Amino acid sequence: MMKVLIAASEVAPIVKLGGLGDVIGSLPKALEKVGVNADVVVPFFDNAKLEDRDVYKSLDLNIPFGGENNQVEVYKTKLPGTNVDVFLLKNYKYFSKGGREAFANNISETEMFTFFDMAVVEYVKSEFNTYDLVHCNDWHTGLITHLLNDELGLERPATLFTIHNLLYQGKGGVDLVKDVGIYPGEHRLIDWDVSDGDLNLILQGITSSDYVNAVSPTYAREIVTQEFGKELSEVIKGREGRLTGILNGIDYSQFPRNYDSGNYTSAKKSYKEDIQKELKLENFRKPTFAFISRLDANQKGLDILIKIVPEIVKNGGQFVLLGTGDKEWEANFAKLNEKEGLEGNVSVNIKFDVELANQIYAASDFLLVPSKYEPCGLIQMIGMWYGSLPIVHEVGGLKDSVTDGVNGFSFDTYSSGRLLSAVQRAFKVYGTHLMDSMIENAMKTDFSWDKSALEYKILYEKVVKLHEESFI
């Protein structure tokens, strides 16, 4: 059986900061079902949630880093409800302050994860290099391939690098290269990268791995363009032929639902009545448009969304927002609660509340996802599961999961006008038989991990073969 090590900064439910944690927590479970033996390795942060799970120390590693010898204790546990081994790397100096928003003043995030990369490689060596492939995720794991090469040469496992979000790159100081014991001239890619004064960890991961994938087929095509790939587009283009996309799945067990595609009508109606009372919305039979998101102005389409909220109300709809993030945008949206003419039809909730999120998914008719870019996006998949039809910008994973007029609505150009015209199409469909069949289609669309895990298995096999062929 193929043996894979998945390296990442987080794994839900043990360490979860964002969507990446969900992916790393669900993929190995699904891989286990298709016959891939996947282990996970993450830093052991102080706030790791281990509850009463068995955790035991399995070995000690010695990591030379920054001119010092550092001890790393390797702890082992199981991913809850699975047979998947999770290895937690413990080191007070580098990892004790990670895994939350605030980091130690003297240790940067890039230093922390460069140390992590080094420790992962030592861990692979301590396991007698029994892994067929190391699956690296995002910038936190960007140096692993180089370090594996240095330590094991061609005997190293094959490497796959997954891009979850290209805009987070992990730019660190040039000294990091010295810290891990790499000298000028040893790696052409590193020499070239640091010539502009910093080390870009995602760039290293992308350029040095045997193969690269992004978290949706469309995002994989987008990032080779200047518009989406920005300063890395040319570099990524250089990897065409060794670049693919696999859509993330979702773990449906995380999203409780007490209705299905056969009996959603009455259940959704009563959720809607409850939430309208709770959020003090006029209790009319109006279409409800929801927006649940991190308020990130670069990504989530806040500028085109805020302009159309009055139009939604004017057209006889209601708007519900649940989100936190950028302070300025929190304030911009909060003002809508007071705005004349919108009373009783707008409810802006600036908080992070998973239970309320699930209630809103169940109660709403439409879910707005106007993101400027979206590598994969889970929100539209969750919305469909709850029978809330997504209205999405045709980018990245949104394009790959929503079919206009079938299980949601989509618009092509990023503008308020195009978003509004999709919203108007939704108004037309509201309350018709077509709406019923679209809801049924949405609820039946399968985004479980099973399909994607099989694609990862096939990709792993391909990458291992390519790596083997490279030294014949």
Ligand code: ADP
């Ligand atoms: P991203 O990873 O870019 O934030 P995704 O669509 O992949 O976007 O995932 C967002 C996840 O975060 C969803 O599960 C969504 O329900 C949840 N979420 C976002 N904002 C909130 C909030 N304010 N309260 C509760 N859950 C939220």
